[in-house]
Amino acid sequence: MAASLKNRKESTKNRIIEAAKALFADQGYTKTTIADISRQAGLSEAALYEYFQGKEDLLLTIPDLWVCDLIEDLERQLFGIKGAVNRLRKYLWWYCRRVEESPLDAKIVYLFLKTNANFMQTEVYSNVKVLYGYLLEIFEEGRRTKELRPDLDPRIARNIFIGTMEHIITLWLLRDRAYSLFENLEETFDLMVGAFTRGAETPRGGPAKGPDIH
């Protein structure tokens, strides 16, 4: 039957991916050999090439799957949440949770992907852009509704937001996830949002004006 055939193929492919994911995340891309991966996946090195074009293809497949799943999930998660600040908060908490749930994927994305010389030309990159593109919309919207300061440059705000987010995630990964990613997340978020809302009409904590500069 075609279905079970497809399933068998998919299941082997998954075994290879899981093996590669674990090994890449543990030893890094360079130190992991095809022999390692195929042994872990329970087939020969030659057979692996029936499923993937090569080592680099295998590396890129892992984050590709993850990021596609993230995009799929993101819209659903933000659905129905009103207000730029609320949406930003949801975005950050959602992303951190996804990272905590899939640390191996995250490690590969954050530590081994940019390394690749032509990361920019890759499918993954354009998907990451989609993922981060949502933030631009949120900042735009917040500016229009005056929830955020009207002179806020969305791209700059996004740089701060993503930069901070990626930094705390990278630190957490490099330190072997020895603590919770959510430690201090509240304070970090408040500090950032404070920068985005200052001078807006309804900052967090109730209506209040920013500093007057007469």
Add this chain to the structure above:
Amino acid sequence: MAASLKNRKESTKNRIIEAAKALFADQGYTKTTIADISRQAGLSEAALYEYFQGKEDLLLTIPDLWVCDLIEDLERQLFGIKGAVNRLRKYLWWYCRRVEESPLDAKIVYLFLKTNANFMQTEVYSNVKVLYGYLLEIFEEGRRTKELRPDLDPRIARNIFIGTMEHIITLWLLRDRAYSLFENLEETFDLMVGAFTRGAETPRGGPAKGPDIH
């Protein structure tokens, strides 16, 4: 004479480093071969091993030299600058300038270093910590003098500052330095500092109170 001997050795070593730096930055670590490097440096592959233990050692040497030089320079640059905000500003502008001056070093640090499985155990890492450690002191000092908000957590502030800084640098490197790193730097800095000073006694732009929350 011992001096000229040392010089000859150093000069060859430098030729190798410069060749490796250019090639790594251009093609990435994996795609660059020892044959490439030694050809570019004008000696045999075997001779290269008289100067470096191997390819990885060569990779790590490059950022090591750069970061040591940065540490050496940083103290000098901050010397005599008063006030947390002024010191933060100097830090950011100084670092961006150094990155713009040595884009190859920066590319290797930001794109190829963290990928190394044991980056955390490396000499470079502890030096980067020194470099970033200065920021903690600046935030501490600013909090004590009330120039920054008294409830500011230095580590969180540093995460935002470094995260943002590294992000705009990484973007700039990935986009092949097609624009100036200083574009929007002013606005980015102001936005961040706004978050750090809100509620402090003397925010930028003159004395003013943060929002009252009665």
Add this chain to the structure above:
DNA sequence: AGTATATCCGAATGATATTCGGAAAGTATT
């Protein structure tokens, strides 16, 4: 059963990092 197709593997192949043994060049000592 028989044929086609998918899946697999042992054994080459080729590229590349690293080592070995010794040559060539330079330096110091007499």
Add this chain to the structure above:
DNA sequence: AATACTTTCCGAATATCATTCGGATATACT
């Protein structure tokens, strides 16, 4: 200047690893 010593270098192995080839084995379909 000749000798001994040290540094610097390289051609030729060696070892590791990614990838390919040719064919074997299992599975699906008629």
